[in-house]
Amino acid sequence: MLLHHRASLTPLPRVVILGAGGxxxxxxxxxxxxxxxxVAALGRAAIDLSVPDxxxxxxxxxxxxxxxxxxAGLTPDxxxxxxxxxxNLRMGEAVSRAIEQVxxxxxxxxxxxxxxxxRFSSLLNExxxxxxxxxYCLMHVAREKILAQSCRQAGIPFLVVRPCAIYGPxxxxxxxxxNRFFRSALNDGKITLFGNGEERxxxxxxxxVAELIRLCIAHASTGVINAVTGRxxxxxxxxxxxxxxxxGRVVVERQPRVSPVTHRHFDTSALARAFxxxxxxxxxxxxxxxxxxLSEANPAAEEQEAVCLRS
Amino acid sequence: MTPIGFAGLSxxxxxxxxxxxxxxxxxxxxxxxxxxxGELAARxxxxxxxxxxxxxxxxxxxxxxxxxxxxxxxxxxxFVALDVTTDDANESDLTPLEALLSKVTPNLATDTTLVxxxxxxxxxxxxxSAQLPRGVELYYQVExxxxxxxxxxxxxxxxxxxxxxxxxxxxxxxALPTQYASYLEAFDxxxxxxxxxxxxxxxxxxxxxxxxxxxxxxxLAGICERIGADxxxxxxxxxxxxxxxxxxxxxxxxxxxxxxxxxxxxTVERLAAENGCDAxxxxxxxxxxxxxxxxVLGRLFDSGLLDDPKRTRIGVWGLAYKQDTHSTxxxxxxxxxxxxxxxxxxxxxxxAQIDEKQFPHVRVxxxxxxAAEDADVLLVMTPWREFATAQLGSxxxxxxxxxxxxxxxxxxxxxxxQLGYQYQRxxx
Numbered sequence: 001m002l003l004h005h006r007a008s009l010t011p012l013p014r015v016v017i018l019g020a021g022g023x024x025x026x027x028x029x030x031x032x033x034x035x036x037x038x039v040a041a042l043g044r045a046a047i048d049l050s051v052p053d054x055x056x057x058x059x060x061x062x063x064x065x066x067x068x069x070x071x072a073g074l075t076p077d078x079x080x081x082x083x084x085x086x087x088n089l090r091m092g093e094a095v096s097r098a099i100e101q102v103x104x105x106x107x108x109x110x111x112x113x114x115x116x117x118x119r120f121s122s123l124l125n126e127x128x129x130x131x132x133x134x135x136y137c138l139m140h141v142a143r144e145k146i147l148a149q150s151c152r153q154a155g156i157p158f159l160v161v162r163p164c165a166i167y168g169p170x171x172x173x174x175x176x177x178x179n180r181f182f183r184s185a186l187n188d189g190k191i192t193l194f195g196n197g198e199e200r201x202x203x204x205x206x207x208x209v210a211e212l213i214r215l216c217i218a219h220a221s222t223g224v225i226n227a228v229t230g231r232x233x234x235x236x237x238x239x240x241x242x243x244x245x246x247x248g249r250v251v252v253e254r255q256p257r258v259s260p261v262t263h264r265h266f267d268t269s270a271l272a273r274a275f276x277x278x279x280x281x282x283x284x285x286x287x288x289x290x291x292x293x294l295s296e297a298n299p300a301a302e303e304q305e306a307v308c309l310r311s
Numbered sequence: 312m313t314p315i316g317f318a319g320l321s322x323x324x325x326x327x328x329x330x331x332x333x334x335x336x337x338x339x340x341x342x343x344x345x346x347x348x349g350e351l352a353a354r355x356x357x358x359x360x361x362x363x364x365x366x367x368x369x370x371x372x373x374x375x376x377x378x379x380x381x382x383x384x385x386x387x388x389x390f391v392a393l394d395v396t397t398d399d400a401n402e403s404d405l406t407p408l409e410a411l412l413s414k415v416t417p418n419l420a421t422d423t424t425l426v427x428x429x430x431x432x433x434x435x436x437x438x439x440s441a442q443l444p445r446g447v448e449l450y451y452q453v454e455x456x457x458x459x460x461x462x463x464x465x466x467x468x469x470x471x472x473x474x475x476x477x478x479x480x481x482x483x484x485x486a487l488p489t490q491y492a493s494y495l496e497a498f499d500x501x502x503x504x505x506x507x508x509x510x511x512x513x514x515x516x517x518x519x520x521x522x523x524x525x526x527x528x529x530x531l532a533g534i535c536e537r538i539g540a541d542x543x544x545x546x547x548x549x550x551x552x553x554x555x556x557x558x559x560x561x562x563x564x565x566x567x568x569x570x571x572x573x574x575x576x577x578t579v580e581r582l583a584a585e586n587g588c589d590a591x592x593x594x595x596x597x598x599x600x601x602x603x604x605x606x607v608l609g610r611l612f613d614s615g616l617l618d619d620p621k622r623t624r625i626g627v628w629g630l631a632y633k634q635d636t637h638s639t640x641x642x643x644x645x646x647x648x649x650x651x652x653x654x655x656x657x658x659x660x661x662x663a664q665i666d667e668k669q670f671p672h673v674r675v676x677x678x679x680x681x682a683a684e685d686a687d688v689l690l691v692m693t694p695w696r697e698f699a700t701a702q703l704g705s706x707x708x709x710x711x712x713x714x715x716x717x718x719x720x721x722x723x724x725x726x727x728x729q730l731g732y733q734y735q736r737x738x739x
Contacts (some may be wrong), residue, residue: 127598269605272612273650277620 001126002274004219005157011036012217013065013105018042018049018058018095019072023172024110024209028069031210032217050090055097062102067217070095070147071110076136077173085135092143096150106157106220108213109147111140113164113202113226118264125267126162126224159216161209163227164266167286168206169293178203178287181239182294185246195257197236201264202228205286215275228266229280245287314339315494316386318415319393319408320347320376322358322461323428323454327392329363330465332370334497340376341383341415348376359637359662362462384418388490390452391415392428401573403432412439421446424488428454430514430571432578436507440476448488450475451507453514458569459635470501474510518575519593522567524560526596529603532563532738542738543720563737565643565692565718566604567597568632573641604646607690610716610735611651616688620653626686626710627656628679629693631663639663644692648673657682661697680706687712694719707732 015032017025020043029039040061047058049072062068072091074084099107116124117131132138144160151158167178174180181191209227216225243250271278281289317328320342328340342348350357354367367374375382383389393411395403408429419425425447427436440449451474456464473495478484484504486492495502505513532542542563550557567573576593583590611617611625632642639645642663648656648670656673658665659682667675676682679698683689683706691698698721707715713732715722720736727734 123602125602127601267602267605268612269602269609272605272608272617276608276612276617276651276653279615279618 002159002216002221002223002225002270004221004274006220009218009220012214013067014038014040014063015067015069015217016040016042016062016104018068018070019110020046021172022071022073022075023166023168023170024071024206026170027168027206028071028210028213031207031214035214035218037217049094050087051094054091054094055101058094058098059101062098062104064103064105066102066104067106067108068095068099068104069108069110069213073139073143075173077175080134080136082135085139088139089142089146092146096146099147099156100150100154103154103156106159106217106222107147107151108159108161108216109144110213111144111160111162112137113162113228113264113266115141115144115162116264118262122263123265123267124226126226126270157220157222159222160224161213161216161227162224163209164202164204164264166206166209166227167203167290169290170206177201177235178238178242178290181242182246182287182290185242185250186294189249190251190253191239191242192253192255193235193239194255194259195261196254197239198234198261199263200232200234202230202232202266203238203283203286204229205281205289207289208280212271212275212278215278221274225270225274226266226268228268228271230268230283232263232265233283241283241287245291312337312490312493313385313387314375315490316383316389317341318380318383318389318391319411319429320344320351321392321394322360322458323394323456324390324392325351325356325358326360326363326456326461326465327390327428327454328374329367329370330462331390331494332373333366333466335373336494336497337373338375339382339386340374341378341380342376343378343380343414348378351376359459359635360461361459361635366462366466380414380418383415384420387420387422388424388426388488388494389415389419390426390428392454395430395574397570397574401570401577403430403574403578405432405435416443416447419444419447423447424450424491426450426452426491428452430454430574431511433508433511433515433582436474436511437476440507448476450487450491451510453510453517455514455517458638459633468498468500470503471495471498472503472505472510472513474507474513475504476507478504478506515575515578518572519579521560522572522576522596522600523592525562525564525567526599528561528563529599535738540739562719564603565606565737566600566602566641566646568641568643569638570640573597573600604643605650606737607643607647607692607716607718608650611688614688614714616712616714617651617654623654624686624711625651625654625656626683626689627658627673628660628682628689628691628698629695630658630660630665631693631695634693634695635662637662637664639665642693644690645670647690647692657684657686660693661695663693680709683707684709685711688714688716691715691717691719691721694721698722703727703730 012035015037019025020041025041029041032039073088114137115130116128117133121128130141132141165177171179185191204227212227239252314337317324317340328338332338393408436451453472535542546561549555579593580590630644652672657676658673659676659679679701703726707730715727715732715734718737724734
């Protein structure tokens with residue numbers, strides 16, 4: 001459950017984002033600056049969180065009035081093996097040491113909806129059990145616990161944000177879904193689906209995740225919130241939308257699926273209760289922005305003819 | 312015959328003592344809470360129950376209220392009927408009941424039959440039985456009152472369920488004490504006798520089956536809303552199935568409320584945890600209830616009506632947790648009011664009241680029209696029959712917006728839509 005500890009706060013406090021090189025960081029930085037926050041974003045160049053003295057070094061960059069947002073981690077495209085898990089846990093350990101020492105005003109951990117296993121519930125929410133299905137998701141569960149304990153012991157207000165699949169033009173790891181579909185449609189003239197793309201998932205525009213984090217900072221919120229919006233949509237329907245939007249000749253290919261169909265649906269009641277006036281970007285609007293953002297980097301894609309072939 | 316005694320005049324005690332008088336018995340009803348006896352004697356009841364004032368008026372000559380527990384000494388049949396309250400976690404607080412028993416039992420004559428009507432956890436009766444003065448025989452009688460229909464159910468029960476210390480090994484249990492047996496006969500219904508623990512759990516079992524029925528209705532109604540089915544079309548077919556029955560609880564709801572059902576679910580979970588039994592289905596019902604409480608919030612959130620808290624005005628019909636009561640315990644309406652504390656509400660309820668200090672954003676109205684005036688959306692949060700009589704042709708045009716959320720389907724859907732209003736209800 002999410003708890004707000006103040007009605008609202010302007011201007012915002014100084015925010016330190018860990019994970020400057022990630023997808024979310026530049027968008028979050030832009031949003032926070034627009035709302036008057038002073039923002040520092042630390043990437044690997046500034047501090048490598050996986051080295052032994054990272055905690056001590058990180059503490060030197062933090063102050064007790066800061067809000068710290070941890071969005072740093074090795075994403076699944078960098079490996080879903082034990083080595084990546086342990087590297088991510090070492091990062092979590094370093095951050096926990098730093099925040100225990102400095103005791104910032106609020107600590108926000110950007111986790112993932114992957115901590116939930118949809119086999120155990122047809123409708124997930126913040127009360128759903130954490131049942132990670134792979135080592136990447138296990139990493140997030142473990143880091144949530146590590147950081148929660150540190151915050152509890154140090155008296156630091158702690159918030160976990162669990163986004164569903166985030167899409168946006170600045171995506172850095174080409175995840176299966178809108179990010180990959182747009183890029184492959186524009187660059188290669190095709191979208192590849194597993195099976196017929198029957199799986200239904202939520203997709204949240206990156207700007208919305210940034211805005212939710214900003215609201216949580218403004219309200220000094222603690223607890224857990226899923227950054228999920230709207231209704232789940234199948235990958236097949238996503239592909240059709242993108243094909244229509246991109247124009248040109250885009251082929252939808254189908255490959256044999258490697259896993260059974262599972263759907264992930266989220267109950268947005270907690271979000272509605274926490275921020276009733278929050279309006280998520282609709283998928284149609286988000287895709288327009290996505291296309292505009294990507295087309296600036298790839299103008300030739302707009303000249304391709306759009307065709308959607310079905311087997 | 313000596314009068315029958317009642318101790319503890321909360322909702323349960325007030326209704327059962329009146330029902331006993333209606334069945335021809337002389338009643339001495341005790342409670343020592345300041346001022347209560349005076350109010351009851353003046354027929355000013357702290358509870359709202361259809362028919363209560365009428366039977367008290369008609370049989371008032373047989374009903375004597377007292378704040379002196381020594382008056383119970385003249386009774387050979389005494390009912391303890393104090394409602395057991397619950398805390399925010401829906402756990403029973405037995406302290407007031409225990410205090411009442413400590414006050415009452417020393418005044419009982421040695422050949423008194425003591426019957427507890429209060430809502431007890433399994434094990435309580437047997438422990439109490441061992442502590443009572445010699446000669447006082449304890450029975451537990453399961454109360455099955457329904458708020459808003461309590462008087463009818465007390466005067467004309469479907470059956471009476473009794474828990475006793477021993478049920479015997481033979482075909483029939485040992486005879487009941489004479490006055491208690493005569494009392495029960497007056498209600499002309501089946502009498503089911505069982506051991507204490509079975510009766511205590513029977514009360515909980517009844518509520519669990521009711522909850523299971525509603526939770527199933529909730530789940531399937533939710534699916535109806537997504538796949539184009541209408542739950543109302545399905546319900547008659549279910550009622551005609553003998554295994555389900557014409558009186559089954561099949562109306563989807565906005566979560567469990569009122570306090571009693573919630574208490575019993577918590578009790579089952581506790582008993583299961585203490586004794587190593589699986590109660591995951593009960594946990595699922597509670598989760599379903601929490602999910603359903605946000606049904607209306609979800610509709611408003613998805614509609615975009617909540618975008619501007621300063622501008623949005625929400626009209627609400629209904630504050631009570633159900634119709635025909637003034638209780639707002641765990642009310643879905645108040646749950647919504649708390650969730651949307653940044654928004655302006657104007658609310659009307661025929662009976663329930665709220666503490667306006669706790670709800671400064673809510674203006675309490677004196678009627679349906681006033682609550683709908685200039686509202687951007689109208690929410691019908693409690694299925695009071697009065698709301699079904701609203702002249703929609705003149706009430707709805709008072710609104711600023713054109714959206715009606717009527718979860719229980721109290722208003723005629725077609726009429727709302729003919730008048731040009733967007734209409735939403737559960738199950739469709």
